[in-house]
Amino acid sequence: MLYENFKEFSLEDQLDWFKATLHSIHDGVLVIDSKEIVKLINPEYSRITGVQPNEIIGKPLRLVRPKAQLIETLKDGKERIGVYRKEGSVEYVVDMAPIILNNEIIGAVSICKGLTEVHKLSKELEKNKQKLTQLKERMDILYQAKYTFDQIIGSESGLKGVVHLGRKAAESNLPVLIIGESGTGKELFAQAIHNASSRAEKPFIPVNCASIPESLIESELFGYTEGTFTSAKKGGKLGLFEIANSGTIFLDEIGELSYDLQAKLLRVLQEKTLRRVGEAGERQIDVRVIAATNRDLKQLIEKKRFREDLYFRLNVLHLDIPPLRKRKQDIPDIIDLILHKHNLHSESERYYRLHQSTLAILKAYDWIGNVRELKNTIDYAVCMADERDILPEHLPSSFHGENISISKKNSNYLLxxxxxxxxxxxxxxxxxxxxxxxxxxxxxxxxxxxxxxxxxxxxxxxxxxxx
Ligand SMILES: Nc1ncnc2c1ncn2[C@@H]1O[C@H](COP(=O)(O)OP(=O)(O)OP(=O)(O)O)[C@@H](O)[C@H]1O
Ligand SMILES: [Mg+2]
The missing domain is CATH 1.10.10 (Arc Repressor Mutant, subunit A)
Incomplete structure (x- = not known):
């Protein structure tokens, strides 16, 4: 049953309407009468099949398209749906139906869709699917924490106590605050906690709060909805908290977060919900927060630069990583680990080892940059060493002559x-x-x-x- 209301139009106008309608249809249309003569095709039919109107209109269909099944439909009055057709290199799918007027078959219509585009689209879809899988794999690698507690070097009298606390922290879901100077291993601990927790298979997202510009940090952390800014992406943007959902977010240098944003972070911790920038509603979120800083947060609280309520919320579990100069007994083991890695990757048969006098110098040094500085120093020395022994002369220039920071107590050790x-x-x-x-x-x-x-x-x- 066709629903139409063309009564106010003249017959001529009605015909124009139908022609225009057929023109704008995105499927190919071909109509034959009861004598199998082609009465009508639309431009899309020509585009798909390559057959022009002057080649087919007014001619018996079989003459131009010998394999056409529309004749069958005309004879038996049965619809045929999704019939695959190939003429030369052109592929298409056809639906066929009889045209019935006053219970009599007066013709038949065929509607066809070109397959070239479908093929193209499906190929494109397949390519995009592959890209998406690759991206996801890369993202999973990117968002993986690599360190475990077993890889954290520290002696019983040195770092072991903190490692023990860290293992305990991994058993719970509570926020953790890690305090330590630069290069002491704060991120190492955060990764190890994540990897030892029930969230190990989920993302670990490290965020350096100091490296994201103030104007962007809220949308980076919490995301935004479409149309929030002039440069906003279509469909909005996922924030790092949402990417970390069901995993762990590591907020490094938390002391640098603005006072305003600290309040928003507190809300996330308390309510376990977040609001994207520009969005009215809140979203549920399940993210474990590990924060770290090398600043004295209590001092920042006094100066009203850090919120006390957030401090208490974050400080439920507290790890204080001592600087390397206060646990010099850990130095030989850390050096061994670094050399071991070099030896594993050494292309020559050379097996690097540290000369006693070099160790003495390293033990006497103050290590302002902590383990990171120690690692860089050994990497440098390995590069400079000609033979397998790493001698004092292979150390960076800051370890030679007057620059060297050795206390009197340590010079006895040197001798x-x-x-x-x-x-x-x-x-x-x-x-x-x-x-x-x-x-x-x-x-x-x-x-x-x-x-x-x-x-x-x-x-x-x-x-x-x-x-
Ligand atoms: N106890 C340790 N055992 C083995 N490697 C360590 C240890 N502590 C630190 N490292 C290594 O030292 C380097 C610095 O560690 P990390 O990046 O975790 O320090 P950080 O405290 O986060 O520094 P920053 O404050 O500068 O961000 C890394 O290469 C890490 O693997
Ligand atoms: Mg760090």
């Missing part, structure tokens, strides 16, 4: 190391001269002026096992 180094070298030379048999060692002890037992003790101390 001891130098004496030990000389002793080790002399013993090695003499052992090499005499050989590895018991008799040879007796001769070596005699030359050195020590008992055989003392020689064995020294060999053990300096790990001289090759003799």
């Amino acid at each position: 001891k190391a130098a004496v030990e180094e000389t002793e080790k070298n002399i013993i090695t030379d003499v052992l090499q001269k005499h050989g590895s048999e018991l008799e040879d060692k007796k001769k070596a002890a005699k030359e050195l002026g020590v008992s055989l037992a003392t020689l064995y003790n020294k060999m053990k101390k300096y790990q001289l096992y090759d003799f």
Whole structure:
């Protein structure tokens, strides 16, 4: 049943209306009469099939399109839907139906859709799907925390206590505040907590609050809705909190967050909801917050630069990472780890090791830049070392001459190391001269002026096992 209301138009006008309608349809249309003569096609039919009106109008359909099934529809009066057709290189899908007037079949109509575009679109869709998968994989890698507690180096008397607290923190969902100087390993701890928590498989999103311009930080953290700014993206933008949903967000340098935004962050922590910039409603959010700073937050609170309520909310679990100069006992192990990584990746067979006198210098140093500075120093020295031994001369210039920051207490240590180094070298030379048999060692002890037992003790101390 066709619903129309053309009664006020003349017959001629009605015809024009129908023609215009057929012109604007995005499917190809072909109509034949009861004698199989083509009465009408629209421009889309020509575009899809390549058949021009003068080639087909007024002619028997079979003459121009020998395989046309529309004749069947004309004969049996049955609809045919989604029939696949291929003429030359052109592919299309056709729906066919009889035209019935007063219970009599007076013709048939075929409606066709070109497949070239469909193919093109589906190929494009497939390409985009692949891109999306690749992007998602990259995003997953990007948003993965790589460190675990096992990779945090620290001795019992050094960092172990903080590691223990960190492991406890990982068992809960509470906010954590990590305090420590630059380069002490705050991000390392944040990653380890995330990886040891039930959220390990979910995203870990690190945000440096100091590196995002003040004007952008709210929309970066909470996102915005479409049309909020002139430069706003279509469809709005996800904020970092939403990207971190069900995972962990690490807010580094939290002390740099503006007072205004601190209030908004407090709301997220308390209500577990956030509001995108420009949006009226609130969204539920499940994100664990780990914050870090190297600033004295209590001092900032006094100066009214940090909100006390946010401080208490964040400070539920508190990790204080001591600076490296206060846990110098950790230095050898950290150096070992760094050298181990170099040795693993070394293309030559060279196995780097730190000379005692170099270690003495490093232990005496103040490490304002903490573990990061230590790591950079060792990386530099490895690069400078010609042989496997890393000597004091391989250290950066700040460790030479007057620049070196060694306290009096530490210079005793330096002397001891130098004496030990000389002793080790002399013993090695003499052992090499005499050989590895018991008799040879007796001769070596005699030359050195020590008992055989003392020689064995020294060999053990300096790990001289090759003799
Ligand atoms: N205890 C540790 N064991 C092993 N590596 C460590 C340790 N502490 C720090 N590092 C390494 O030192 C570097 C600096 O650590 P990290 O980036 O976590 O410091 P940070 O406190 O976040 O510094 P900043 O305040 O400058 O952001 C990293 O390469 C990290 O892997
Ligand atoms: Mg950091």
